[in-house]
Every structure is written in structure tokens, then in C-alpha cells.
Amino acid sequence: MRTGVCYFPEHWPSEEWERDIAAMADAGLEYVRMAEFSWGVLEPERGEFDFGWLDEAIELVGDHGMEAVLCTPTATPPKWLVDERPSIRQEEPDGTVRQHGSRRHYCFNSTAYREETARIVERVTERYADSPHVAGWQTDNEFGCHRTVRCYCDDCAEAFRTWLADRYGDIDRLNEAWGNAFWSQQYGSFEEVDPPGPTPAEHHPSRLLAYARFASDSVVEYNRLQADLIREADPNWFVTHNFMGRFPTLNAYDVSADLDRVAWDSYPTGFVQDRYDGEASPDQLRAGDPDQVGMDHDLYRSALDRPFWVMEQQPGDVNWPPHCPQPGEGAMRLWAHHAAAHGADAVLYFRWRRCLEGQEQYHAGLRKADGSPDRGYADAARASEEFAALDSADHVDAPVAVVFDYDSLWALDAQPHAPEFDYWALQEAFYGAVRGRGVQVDVVPPSADLSGYAAVVAPALHLVTEDLADRLTDYVAGGGEVLFGPRTGVKDAENKLRPTSQPGPLTDLVGAAVDQHESLPRRLETAVRRADGPTDDGSDADDGAAPSASFRTWAEWLDPDAAEVRYTYEVDGPADGRPAVVANAVGDGRVTYCGVWPDPDLADALASALLGRAGIRYADRLPDGVRVGYRGGHTWVTNFTGDRLRLPGIDPDSLAVDDADRDAVDAAGDGGEDS
Amino acid sequence: MRTGVCYFPEHWPSEEWERDIAAMADAGLEYVRMAEFSWGVLEPERGEFDFGWLDEAIELVGDHGMEAVLCTPTATPPKWLVDERPSIRQEEPDGTVRQHGSRRHYCFNSTAYREETARIVERVTERYADSPHVAGWQTDNEFGCHRTVRCYCDDCAEAFRTWLADRYGDIDRLNEAWGNAFWSQQYGSFEEVDPPGPTPAEHHPSRLLAYARFASDSVVEYNRLQADLIREADPNWFVTHNFMGRFPTLNAYDVSADLDRVAWDSYPTGFVQDRYDGEASPDQLRAGDPDQVGMDHDLYRSALDRPFWVMEQQPGDVNWPPHCPQPGEGAMRLWAHHAAAHGADAVLYFRWRRCLEGQEQYHAGLRKADGSPDRGYADAARASEEFAALDSADHVDAPVAVVFDYDSLWALDAQPHAPEFDYWALQEAFYGAVRGRGVQVDVVPPSADLSGYAAVVAPALHLVTEDLADRLTDYVAGGGEVLFGPRTGVKDAENKLRPTSQPGPLTDLVGAAVDQHESLPRRLETAVRRADGPTDDGSDADDGAAPSASFRTWAEWLDPDAAEVRYTYEVDGPADGRPAVVANAVGDGRVTYCGVWPDPDLADALASALLGRAGIRYADRLPDGVRVGYRGGHTWVTNFTGDRLRLPGIDPDSLAVDDADRDAVDAAGDGGEDS
Amino acid sequence: MRTGVCYFPEHWPSEEWERDIAAMADAGLEYVRMAEFSWGVLEPERGEFDFGWLDEAIELVGDHGMEAVLCTPTATPPKWLVDERPSIRQEEPDGTVRQHGSRRHYCFNSTAYREETARIVERVTERYADSPHVAGWQTDNEFGCHRTVRCYCDDCAEAFRTWLADRYGDIDRLNEAWGNAFWSQQYGSFEEVDPPGPTPAEHHPSRLLAYARFASDSVVEYNRLQADLIREADPNWFVTHNFMGRFPTLNAYDVSADLDRVAWDSYPTGFVQDRYDGEASPDQLRAGDPDQVGMDHDLYRSALDRPFWVMEQQPGDVNWPPHCPQPGEGAMRLWAHHAAAHGADAVLYFRWRRCLEGQEQYHAGLRKADGSPDRGYADAARASEEFAALDSADHVDAPVAVVFDYDSLWALDAQPHAPEFDYWALQEAFYGAVRGRGVQVDVVPPSADLSGYAAVVAPALHLVTEDLADRLTDYVAGGGEVLFGPRTGVKDAENKLRPTSQPGPLTDLVGAAVDQHESLPRRLETAVRRADGPTDDGSDADDGAAPSASFRTWAEWLDPDAAEVRYTYEVDGPADGRPAVVANAVGDGRVTYCGVWPDPDLADALASALLGRAGIRYADRLPDGVRVGYRGGHTWVTNFTGDRLRLPGIDPDSLAVDDADRDAVDAAGDGGEDS
């Protein structure tokens, strides 16, 4: 487990580099990421390259016993290039062209930009192919940030048509697959298909899904172009990319297939402000939410089933959320440990020093603008020291898989049918319930091999093929335990309904069908009540949960066939008394289908019942903001609240979810102590 | 009174048609609407027509003793046509062109599209001119839906100039009529006048009104083009169009003049979510609001003073409102009876079967996606059975006319002067008060002959010509009773103020002038107090209403001349003590002018006083959500609430507003019983 | 002190002019502003001029002993001109062109429009060069209203490049000054620099500041073009311009340098609705806020250190705010007195008569549409009479300067880092605290000579040059008292951070550095607590303020060096106990640095301490809405509340902040009496 930092020597007088880099080494940092966004410095005019500054900075990094991680500079094509080849710019659906003046103003499908990308990547990688101090490369930066995955330019239109022709072969198959007889949306040829532009009414959901897939695939292809060139220059380098948190438009599993290592950028107090479901609490504003951050850790770890990196770790206050409150005391250390517990092998802080110029002046670094230590520096140094004992190769064992499906996300995003229906938030509702019982989770795609997991949670597996249904059925029949959430099995692979009841090909497995669904404004949301009587697995009988529990946003009225009823609606409305949650036994396993978006108490009851049935040892319910992780024989208790951790109602032994030695680490906002 | 359903055979395998159509007949349905949006199926390539599927479907409908209602497919020009003649597309004020990919992407003034429209309408109508199973035609679908009445393309610019030249003759008359000396807005010729595009500040209100009128007239002209062609093909057919609910940009009276029958599309639980003033209550989310729906019933019935059709009746959950809660039990039957009570001759449910593909997958049908009965099916079948006793030709008698004026709506929309000033909501405030006393209402244009009405309510007759003022004065002088609302008589026909005090040419009739007006944010709204002492008609003395009543949004300070004061302001502000409501006697009739937007208690007091003066028998005040209707000797008590109907404070006899036999029908959310 | 009115004879039949103008004179009005927006009447076709109407109106004004103030008509180029030279139109960042149909649809940098401007201004000024009845000219109208200061057209792009080349000389200096190495934003030449258009992420803050300065300078240049032509025609005329209230994009100090007299347009009940921080109270909705209006009075008076005019005084209800409540009784008189107290030499009401046509029909005048007196007429007449005693040349003495810096405003607007961070609102927080102690204020630019002020308040002097820091240090060293607010001294002149701690070059003066800053959402805002113990100046010891006081939005953690701590944070968060306000003694003066946005109690405590230290006599804290002003030996107590003024807790003598005779004027909403 190592630490590092992101550094921009080009922003500082060269006479300060030695001091800066020495201070990094002093703090125990081992990696220095550089050259991101540096195209304008590397090639001030076409063909005129200046590598001297970077040569020198890499040398200094090596001199201090650290390694450089370099970035291709493609996230910021310079103005001369944009002016010379204006077609590289992204276009919005209404034709607005995104101009130079910030970053990410290029189109992934631009043929001109792919040429320029190849040219610059070849040039910078060949330059450092022999360097003993360069460990590997990050491609570009945060693909898709600032809503840039989906572009609507002419190059994209062409590429989309090619992508469609490859996928569907002939236009009649596309018309059939999407169902274009509806509203006279048939196409006569692939040439007739445009990117989805401004229309009077909503778009065809199958067309939207196709465009979402195409756009994500375009990034995959663009990343592969870079990865191949990097490996060509020096096969010993690792290739990585820094993904974003809770990022909805890019399939990270697909991009990761071309990487040696997955990295992502973690900004806990920013994420709770700008991509969180609900208003952040004071504690969350100071330290973020461990489940929100943890689910990304688990997703990116699971992408290659391999330790990941945090390429950018929040170092203090940041500039881009609505507000920039100061993180709680020790938060920068807490986040590093939390990442380690979730399987990180390196945590690099972003950035070394508060920048004097440009868009990120309100983004802290480990050092202040004047070069003196900022709040994060001591945290980072302490974390580096504490990490010395950890082996970076340790695997994180997770008995539970949460199935995360970008296709389902995109399909539901095209048809949410409730303004507050957010796929990610629904995933977090189930994910957090498992994590709240101290149990570790892999976040895997539907294509993953599930056989190694004792239990599987699929919160909203919206698109289900026959093949996937078969695999899930085999899993359960072989003794697996599955918990499904609402809106599962609704669509086929092309975002069309099937001429059957829901959950479609999973109906036999679930032992029930969905009679009706409804989305509910807040004033209609109410509760479900636990069904009386014994259950075949005893799962609900002894969970101590209250007999009533609330839900939100979505409700399905279930018609059980083979399944038993677990919860029924307790509402002032036509659903009253109808089954809301059912359970079914198939072969050696069992499956529960939850037809509502559960509030935390219900999610916990369902999760703990699942864990119990699966024979997974689980803890008493942890307080909000407190989570447990274990890896390589160490246990972390991470406290994201401002309260000193007492865990009054929790038996310390119940936290020992692993047999390893316990090495509790606590880094609470106000310096809570070990428990 | 008949029932029917909308069917899209082209969305289903032909081997299922027989089963589907037989099930329709089984439910007692008598009309099947088809061919809407079917251009792409009817003419997959230019000049290549395929009528076989529709021939077969019509035959099957006839075989089962039902009649087909066909639709011209012009709401969805196919992609090949859009690509061939791109000028048909609508344009937004900022130049954004609305593209293919949903529906209604054509311009009503496009010369190219009028040619194509004539071509396809001729072709499909000639095809079925001899069919014994086709009862009539619906032109297009929901003209203007998705904000498509007003387009800003070059064809529209040309058409607007022609429309202006026709209306004003020469440009100086236009400059004079609008008052273009203001801010140097004079035009030198009609060629200089553009559609209203993006401007730094707000537009000239007279120009906006002209554009609203022109745009509505364009639809009238476009509909007439179709209606004429349909009648040419077979003069025995009826021609109808399905209007939308609470639809503000199209003058339905004008379009209706070219129709044989008016139809509209009723979605009660959608309307309370997306076009309702205020947050919908749980009851309204389950069954809609009877006054919101009822006012459209009455408007569309009054348009031709003839029974109307509900061409699309909500069948269950629908896809387009923010949320899609399930309707209450029996709601689909309730709505059909409510329509019948208001004068419908047919109710067609939309749609037969939940569609597997495209934009409306989240829209229920009478049958589920798998073809089995959905919640609405039993409701529809029961309504069909119950309707057997009703004669479809029965007239609805209404002693009260509410004057609804699209020109006033457009003028107020251009100058609301309070963000929450909504013409339709103000109309509903007065309309609901009359309906809340069990009294039936016609909703008529200002041009209507009022002589048959015992009372007239004009909630905001903003544009008043001398001629209209004379007609209203004659009506009152002849014994009519009138209730005016605020903002009446403010403008001339061109949306200009008159150089007189308000209500302009109605001042003598009202017997008072408006000294001041003000719009009020919520925290300034307060109350009016009933004036003490006897009144000349005793109207307020015995109404039992509280002496104080609240108002909202708008307040006028009245200066009575001949009129008596009925209410004065009771506020903490400069209006305190000033007259707010006055009454005047003219000839044999009387007129009340209400200078505020009344809250329900005040609206009820004013309405009941009006009914009393007019000698109209009225009921005790009905509970919210409960309404009474009578037609052809039958009385309906419709309960839109989730509560069983007890009507505790209401004497059953008081509901007998008609001398006919009572045939109370109740279809409450939870199965309330007859009362 | 004189009064006047704005009149549009071209909107009325000429036979009514005599009556109208006579009624003006009857009310004691002495100025009549005319010809604004009249281009279309003056030149209906190119080269065809019609001055007859204006000749006649001026003559009538003179006949009645009044003087005309004329306006150049350039705010509304007529349609024929726009059609002939379409390049004059403004363009939005996304390319949308702003069209004819309202006003201000021209670009300040349009070369075509500058030609046309010169042509029309020469023509109209030469026409009246000999008139004995024309006192002076207003250039255009409300430069920049409707967000028109910043245009993005091709002419602007060219002009921006020239402006940059003038400012920076060569492109490397620009790159260095802005810090364009960040995100590869370097330019190779001035030709590469565009106006800031649509980009994926936020813009470079230095580029935004440059564009804001350039755009403001463009208006300065455009105004100078007009002012020069007016003076050329008749050097005896005064030249003025009517600025807007609380107007953020135009540097009024810079424009004023080319004027003889500054004027502005005051709409108190509009401003509290559409440009006020927070929801307006009922009193504010009826009479506006005296500090909001007062700060503009003081700013525009300070611009030339000379009595100003209110060129448009609200006459009653107005059309453009969200709501148009009626002003309280006497409000139109109150505002005139308030303006007089703040140094106005003339108050002209806008407008004479409610207009029958166009966009301002819902804007009251002193007369109603029918020509009879409206609510404001009696107020205006009474004010005219009362003003007879006042000498218009009287100077307003202000012992305190508030430093208002448009560059800081623009810099903070580019990087607010809290959605609710509004520069103007923060200025008002400090300004209102000084005014709340009955003390008069000049609102001056950073370049002002401060030597005459006993105390200086700089609420957020964000951009601080070394030179400015030296001047402030000299001021304090020489005995001056300074109060700084948060976010002071953060940036250099180009909107870049300095490689030092904040407040940058003011750090020695302040005797403390900013360790951290944070912006806070509402749920994290809390309080500061007064430091215990004696202070060197005794300033806080006897102020009677509560020991705790709340703050909002922004917090800085201070590290005092030479300074003493005055307040520390009292929060549940990492700032707890850290210094929030410090004070330092330098030479003969002292400086206080307040690191938070103070709520009113804290602002009052800081302001009264400042006044005490500076030896400025100040009043007991005045109630909200009540303010005191004095000028030329008269004292005004202006009451903007609806309550009769009792001032129960205030010793009348404490109001005597001047030794002059007291001539208290009260014009409360409900007719409160003198106190």
C-alpha cells in the first residue's frame, strides 16, 4: 500500500521543484503523477516540442526515490490545434459547439482528433520509453467528465451509423429490434439514423439506449488507441485510467478490459453535495458518505478483480461542489484508510500545491499556495507511515456480489417514470444495507461469474436476457441466495418490453409475477408490513425488525405463484394488502424479490435475512457513517461521523467478521478513538 | 352512449388480432379507433403503399359487429419524408429545428407538408370510401401537443405576414392598432414583421397576441384541409378531432367549426400532476379532479352544443406525468360515467393493450402486454353494460354559462404580471364554485348567444370590444345575471389599454371603476370582509357564509358609482377598507364584479348568490371531489375521493337539482356506495 | 432640489399635450425628460426626419416655465435600420442573435452601430442646439439593462482582441498574466483569443475578468462617443446618463468620468423583488429597502462627488418585478425625500401617464391612462412644494467610505464558490450596519483618495495591488480606521492567486493571515463568540452586543500575528475556537479584519466599534427600515415601515448626528408622524 501525489511542475518556477519534490519524499510519498493537461507546454506550436521541463522533473522524482506516473495530455488539446482542426470539438444535441477554454472539448469519434491523439501519444511515450523512473501511464483524464461522453457531431453521426450496421447487420433487424413501427419511426437505411437531437416529445427508448451504448463504446475504442500505443512504446509500463465517482455514462467494466490497473478519483465531500440522493448531513459535508465512496471502491476493484488505485484523493477543500466546507479533522487520513480497506494499492492526493492560476484556484493541495504544509499534508504523511505495514497485493474477499449494470442504468435513465428515480441511489440502498452489516461486497457486471459468491443482490436488473436468466437460475439451483430489487426483468436487451408479465424470464425463478407497478410522489409513499406466520427458511422470524417499514418512489404489486409472501402493502390506496416482497425456493437456493425501493430499515431486514440464509457471518447493524472493512488480516473500523465512536449497542466480537487479527483503525472527524 | 377502444394492429402479430378484437366485442365495446401514427406502415417508401393490414383489421372489427374510426396518420411523418423535405420541420424561436424521432415534428404552415398531407389523406380516405365498417375519421392527433402550435420557421414567417396583411390591410393600421410608437417598434411594411424571436427584453404584447391568434388559425386551416378531403371521399363519414385537456394554445371553438363532432382525450390523474394549480391531493392523484376534467367536458360539449366523445380515456397508469400512481379502484368506470353525465356520447379507452415498444411502454391498456385483462378492462366492460340504458342523443341542460375566451387567455399569458397568474386556474375557481352547488355549466366563447342562460360567469374577460359590452349589457338589461371576475374589460381587441378606466366599455354596466390593481406575492395575500347591511337582492344576507374570506394573487380597488359594495378589503396594507366586490342593478338584471381571485369560500358565496338571484335551484355545497350531473332523466353522483360517500351534512333531496328520476351512480375509489 | 417627470408626447394625441404639460407645471415639476426611444418617430425611414412633434412639445414645456431634458434615442434602433445593417444586433455566447422587438438589441462594439449612432446623435443635437428650453441630454437609456453589457458577436471578438493587445502588448505577457499554462490554455497570438463561449467546464477566471472589463470599457467608449457629440453641438448643455439600480456589469465610475452629472433610476419595490438577497418582507414589498436604495444613491453621488439626479423615480406599481403590489401610502413622497437626503438635486418621476400600448402598460404614471391623477401625483406635488426650501447645491458630508470595487465584483462573480455568494449583498451587510447607526457613507472606488474619511469599510476588496495595499497602509498609519470583510486581498489584478497567504499584500497591515477558508451551506452556518478580556482600544468592551453572533456563507480561519483576536468560531466543526475576527494597530490607526459574512448583529457590533474608534458620533441602533440622513442643515428621518414611528428605545438626541437644525421628515407607509 503506497501513497503519492499529483504534481504540475509546469505551474511553478523550476527553482522550487527540488524543494517541492523533497517534501513529497519526506512525507513518505512514492508516486508522483505528472504531465496531465500539459499539451500546451509540451508542444507550444505544431511540431515544436519542449520536453526539457518534464525530463528534469522526472529526474528529480527519481533522485528522491520515487516513481513518476505520467499522463497523456489529450484531455486538453491546445488552442492552435482546435483552430487548425475545428472538427475535433464536441457538439451538443442542439448544434452548440463546445469551444476551447476549459477542458475535454474534443469528440471521441473525431477522426481528426484520433490522428492528433496518436501523434502526441506516440511522441510522449517514445520520449520516456527508456526512463527508469516512469512506472506507468494514465490515459487522458476522467473520460466523460463534464457530460462529454455523448457528443452529437457529424463524426459521431457517421460512427453511430457504422456502429449500428455492425450490431444489426441490416436495417430491418434494427427496426424490429427497437420496435420502430411505433409512431412511424422506421428507418429505410442506416444512413437515415441520426444521433438523438431536439424533438417535440420524448425519444424512443431503444434509440436512446443504443446511443448510450455507442457513446460508451466510443470511449472504449479511444482509450484502447492510447493503451496500445503506450504498450507499444514500453511493454513494462502499466496502463491505467482515472475514472470518476458515481459516474453514469461510461461503462467502466468495458474500458477497464484494456487497462492493467483501474484507478479512480475520490472526492467524498464533493460527491455528497453534487451526486448524492438527498441533502447531505453535517457529518457527510465534513467527511462524505462511506457507502457512496465505498461502492465506487468496490466497483473499480471488481472491474479487474484486482487492487485498484485512488489516483486523486481529496486533499482538503475542493472547488467544484456548490460549497467548499473544510473536511473534518483527520478526514484525509480516514479516506486513505477507507480506500486501503476496500482494496486500494495506492492513494495519490490531488494536488500537491494549491494552484495560483486558472480554474482550480479554489482547490486545496497538500501544500498551500505559498508551499507551506496545508491541512492534508500531515494526514497524508501519517497515512504513509501507517501503510508501511500493509502488503499492497492483499486481496479483498467479498462473499456478496451486487450486480451493477450500465445497460440497466441507461435504460432506466431513459424512462425513469419518477423524477427522483436514480439507478445509482437504488443500488446504494441495497449496497449500504449489506455494508451496514459489516459484510464486504463485490460490485460486478451481469456477465460476471457468480459461482464464488454466497449471495447475490441485484437491485434493479432491468434488462435481462434469456441467457442471464438461465445463469441466475443455475446459480440459485446450485445453492445460491439472491435478492432482487424492483424493476427487475422488465426489458429485453434492446429496451423493449416482452409480451409476458414481469420479471420476464426470471418469473419462474422468482415464483411470482408483477401484476402492477406504480411510481409514487412523496405524499403517496407509505409502508409495507411483514407477513405473519412461519417462513420456510425462518429468515424473517428472528430478525428483530419492526413489523412495518417504509418505502419510497416505486411499488410493484406482486402475484405469487410458487413464492411465499414476505411483506404486504400497508397503505391508504389500492395496493393495500397486496404482496410487496416474496420469497421462493429453487433447487438448493432461494430468491427474494422486493417490489419496492426500500427505506433503510426494510433494506436492512432484507439484507440480514439474505446473509443469514447464505450462512454469511454478519455484524449487528452498524451506525450510519461507521463501516468495517478487512483485508490481509487487518480490520478497519472507519468512522465518518463527527462523534467519538462508542458503538454502545454493538458487541465488539460482532465486528469480527473475519478471523484475522483485528487492527482497528479509526480516524473520526473529531479524533474518535479505537473501539 | 357507447364505448370503444384505440387499437394498433400494426404493433402486434396478425395472428393475435382475432383474439384481441373478439375480446373487445366481449366487453361491449362498439368503436375501434385505428391507423393513428401509421404513415410509416402505410407507406414505407414514397409511393409504395401497404393497406393490407388495415383492410384486414377493419374487416375483423366489422365481423365482430363493431365500427372502425380511422385517423389520418399526419401526426408522424416518416423519416424518408422528413429527409426528402426537411422544410416541414418545426423551428423554435432561437432557430433550433425539431427533428424526427418522436411525433408532431411538422409545421402547420409548411407548404411542403400541406402537399404531403393532401396526398396521404386523399390516398387513405379513398381507400376506405366504400367500407361499411368505417364510421368516420379523426384528423391527425392532438393538434398542438408538445408545444407545437407555435412554430417560428420561414414558412411561418411568410404565412404570418400574409395573415397580418389580411387582417390589417396596410401597415399603418397595424402600427396604429398595436401601438408601435412605443420603443420604436413601427414597421415600414408587412415584410418587416418577423415571428417573435429572442430579444433582450419582453415582447410587445400586441405582437404576441397576434402571433398566438395566427398560430391557432394556422391549425384551423390545416385541419380544414383534412376535413374537406375526408368529406370529399365519403360525405357520410363524420369528421372529428381529439383535442387535449386544459390546452392553452389552440382555439378549440374555431377548429370545431370544421368538425361534425368534438372529441378530446381525458387523463385525470395525469392532468392533476402536470397542469393543475397547486399540489395534487392523494385523492386527486388516484382519481383526478372532477372540476378540472368536467370543465373540459363542458367546453368541448359547448363547442358545437352537441354531445362529444372522449376519444382517449385513461385506462390505468400512464407514462407522461411526473409519477404514474395506479388509479383508485373503479376509477376507469367512474370517469366514463362522469363523461356520460357531462354529455359524452362515446368513451373510447386508450389503448387496448400495453405496447411493447417505443415511447409508451409505461402507458397501460385495457389489456396487459401479454394480452390478459388489465385493471381497466373490467371497469370498461361494466361501464359498457351500464350504458346500455342510456340514449346517446340526450342533451345536457345547463342554466349557467361560463365565458371562456382564448384571446383573453393569450393576452394574460403575455402579461400575467404574477408568476402564478394562470387564466385556466382562475376559470376553474369560478367554474368549480358553480359545479360545487350541483349546477350544470356550458363553457362558451364570448361570441356565444347568451340569451338562453339564466346566469353568466365571466371570470376574466380581459379583452372586451364595444360590441361585446353592448351584448352583455343587453343581456343584463333583459333580466340576465352576470358575475365578472378580476382583470375584466382591461384591453381592446388588439391587447392595448383604452384611455379610460377599467373595466372599460363595461364600466357603466358594472357601475364601478377600477381605481388600482395589484398582484400579490403569497405573503401579502389576505382577506375581504362582507359589507354590512341589507342588500337590494338579499343575495348575501342568507348565504350562511363567514363574513371574512381569503383571496389570492390579484386585487383591484374598486370605485363604485351606481354599484353597491359587497365586500371590502381587510388587509394590512393600503387597500384596507377599499371595495373589492360590488354589485349593480341594470334593467331587469344584475351584475356583480369581483375584483379579486377568490379562494373557494368566497367563490362559493359569490356563485350561490348568483344562482339565488337567477332563480336557479342549487344544492347544498358539495364536498370537494364529489359532483352531481344530470342528463336525459338520470342523475349521477360522482365521487372522486377515496372515502365512502356519506354526504352527512347534505339533505339527499337537495341533490335533486332536476325533476327527473334519480339514478345515482357512485364509483368511489374504495367502492363507496350509492347515496 | 427640483422635481420633474418623463413624458412621451409621441404616445398621445397632440391635442392632449397642453393639458398634460400644464398639469405638470401645476404640480411644481420643473424638468420634463423626452425623446427617449423615439428614433422610429424621429426618423421613420432612413433620412426622412420628423422633428415637428418634438419641437412643439419642447415649446410647450418652455411655455409653462419648465425645462426639457432630452435623450438620444439610441436604445431602440428601428426595424428598418436593423434589417439594413443586421450586424448591429447583440449575440449571446451560444450564437443566438437578439432581434428587434423590445429594446437594447444593439452591440456597443458594432462598427455599423457606432456610425448610425453618430449620425442620429449629430442630427438630433444639432436640431436643438439653439433651444432655450433644453437643459441637457441623457445618453441612451440604462446602458446594459436586460443583460446587454456583454455581447459575443464578431465585432466584439475583434474589439476584444484589440483591447487585449492594448492592455498586454504581446501574447506572452497575457499568457503569463492569466496563467494559461493551466489546462493548456496558452494562446499563440491575440488572434487566437475568442470571447468566452460554450465550454464543457467552467471558464478561466482571468479570461472572464478580462471580458467583464472589456465589455464595461466598451460601454464607456460608446457613451463617450455620444457625450462628445452632444458637447460639440452645444457646450452649455449638461450630459448625463441614467444608470440602473444594483447593476453589476457596468463600471459606473468609469462611465461617469465622461458625464457632467450622474443620474439613476430608482424602483424600490421592484428592486426588493428581483435583486434583493432574501425574501422581501411585507414592509419592503410596500416601500422597498432604504439601504438597498440608499447604497445606490451614495454610489452614484460619490461617482462624481457631486449631487446626482434620480432620473426615474417609481411613481406607483411597476410592470417588471414578479409581482406589482401597490406602494404604501406616501411612498412616492418618501422616496423623493430619501433621495434628497442622500444628495439628489432632482427627482424625475417615470412616467407622466400610464401608457396605453406596448410593453409598459402595467407601469403606473403620475396620471392614469385616462389622464386623471394617479396615486403618485399628490405625492409628487407635495414633495415639490416641500423641496422649495432646499438648496440643490448642498453637499452631503460622509465621514465613512465604503469601498466598492467592480473588478472584485466581477472576479467573485466568476468564482463565487457558494451559490448564494453575492458581492452586492455582502457590501450591503456592512453598508447597512453603518447606516443603521445614523452615519452617512460615501461609496467609492479603490482608486479614491481616502484621506478625508475618518473610517473606511472594505467588505470584500478581493483584488488588491501592491499600490492599493500601500495606500491603505499609509491611510491607517496616518490615523485611519479600516474594517475589512472576508475574501479581501485574495487575488492580484489579473484574478490570480499570489504565492503568499491571504490577505496578500495586506497581510502586514492586518497583522494576520488566512489559514483556511470555507463556504458553508445553510446547515453548517453557526456563530462566532467575542473574545474575552480587555482590548487595546476598548472597542468591543462597551458595545452592549451579545457575546455570540451568527454568520453565513463564508468563513475564514485566521492566524493572528501582530493582531489581537476579537471573535472566535463557536461551531460544531473543525473551525471551533479558531479566530474569526482580528484587530491590529498600525501607526496611528487601526484595522479590523472580519473573516466571515456577518449577520446583522455582528455587522452592527463591528460597525459601531469602528465608528467609536474613529471618533465618529453615531446613533443608537435604528430599527430596520428607519434611516436618518442630513444635508444642508436639514435632518431627515425616513421610515420605510408600515408602522407609525415611535423609536421607543432611542433617545431623540441620539439622532442628532449633525449639529444642524433638525427638520425631521417622515413619510411612513401608513402616515406615521414626525418624531
Ligand SMILES: [Zn+2]
Ligand atoms: Zn462527436
Ligand SMILES: [Zn+2]
Ligand atoms: Zn413553421
Ligand SMILES: [Zn+2]
Ligand atoms: Zn457585439
